[in-house]
Amino acid sequence: MRFGALEAGGTKMVCAIGDETGKILDRVSIPTETPERTMPKLLEYFRDREIDALGIGCFGPVDLNPSSETWGYITTTSKLSWINYDICGCFRENLKVPIGFDTDVNGSMLGEATWGCAKGLDTAIYITVGTGVGVGVLAGGRLLHGMQHPEGGHMLLARRADDAYEGKCPYHGTCLEGLAAGPAIEARWGEKAERLADRPEVWELEAYYLAYAITNYIMILSPQRIILGGGVMHQEQLMPQVRAKVKEMLGGYIQTKELSDMDSCIICPSLNDNQGILGALKLGIDAKTAADKQKNL
Numbered sequence: 558m559r560f561g562a563l564e565a566g567g568t569k570m571v572c573a574i575g576d577e578t579g580k581i582l583d584r585v586s587i588p589t590e591t592p593e594r595t596m597p598k599l600l601e602y603f604r605d606r607e608i609d610a611l612g613i614g615c616f617g618p619v620d621l622n623p624s625s626e627t628w629g630y631i632t633t634t635s636k637l638s639w640i641n642y643d644i645c646g647c648f649r650e651n652l653k654v655p656i657g658f659d660t661d662v663n664g665s666m667l668g669e670a671t672w673g674c675a676k677g678l679d680t681a682i683y684i685t686v687g688t689g690v691g692v693g694v695l696a697g698g699r700l701l702h703g704m705q706h707p708e709g710g711h712m713l714l715a716r717r718a719d720d721a722y723e724g725k726c727p728y729h730g731t732c733l734e735g736l737a738a739g740p741a742i743e744a745r746w747g748e749k750a751e752r753l754a755d756r757p758e759v760w761e762l763e764a765y766y767l768a769y770a771i772t773n774y775i776m777i778l779s780p781q782r783i784i785l786g787g788g789v790m791h792q793e794q795l796m797p798q799v800r801a802k803v804k805e806m807l808g809g810y811i812q813t814k815e816l817s818d819m820d821s822c823i824i825c826p827s828l829n830d831n832q833g834i835l836g837a838l839k840l841g842i843d844a845k846t847a848a849d850k851q852k853n854l
């Protein structure tokens with residue numbers, strides 16, 4: 558069988574065709590503009606490729622509540638032209654195949670859980686630190702949704718006493734994203750994050766906020782593994798500092814095999830930047846399985 562996969566991002570749309578073994582057979586990247594300009598290009602890519610289902614990992618927030626009338630919509634996004642846009646409805650109407658839909662970070666989490674470093678685990682989290690901060694959660698072997706999906710990137714944090722920056726999130730000011738995403742680093746230090754490599758104080762503070770949030774995720778979710786990706790994590794000096802600070806913040810309170818080996822517990826993604834598109838592929842595979850099951854009822 559052949560499946561369509563779409564990693565829908567704020568700047569680009571990665572479209573791919575793959576099979577049930579996780580093999581990507583073809584891939585293109587299309588810039589994200591308005592739905593009117595972008596959707597026809599995406600439909601054109603998928604239309605004649607004989608896909609059995611389509612999986613979409615999408616920037617959000619999105620409506621994932623199956624009993625909601627607006628399931629499959631992008632909702633309150635900062636990309637104004639996509640607010641309340643029925644992205645799944647548009648694909649379903651035009652392609653007439655089952656659609657699997659989740660957030661981009663849940664997609665990356667699923668990719669790692671299916672073919673990468675979270676394979677076989679019961680509970681894990683995937684954190685991306687880039688233009689925003691997103692957190693995908695695998696709990697009990699499944700992606701966690703609850704009322705829609707967790708928004709761990711907006712976990713509220715107390716600003717450190719020596720940090721005068723007021724925070725960048727329009728909703729919360731000093732949530733994790735407001736304090737630690739790429740644009741917050743740039744606003745605090747007056748220079749793009751990638752140009753601050755030789756300023757140790759930048760990365761010490763960044764590691765502090767990431768570790769602060771991760772410690773909270775550990776307390777509440779008990780993850781066996783924590784995967785950290787996104788542009789900001791290209792700073793190789795960050796990872797060891799994050800691990801050391803998490804250990805310090807936990808204060809020896811939780812004694813597990815996983816936490817005794819921080820280097821294997823808090824790690825980089827394992828799928829060479831394919832975790833997002835592979836997760837979308839798995840969403841498509843799962844949508845097809847669910848649709849077949851429904852048919853046989």
Ligand code: ADP
Binds near residue numbers: 686689749788791
């Ligand atoms: P997006 O989140 O838009 O999908 P990225 O994950 O690449 O894209 O994140 C972009 C952010 O990451 C920008 O704020 C940028 O400044 C920052 N960034 C990109 N590369 C680096 C780097 N090498 N070091 C630190 N920050 C980086």
Ligand code: ZN
Binds near residue numbers: 711730733
């Ligand atoms: Zn926020």
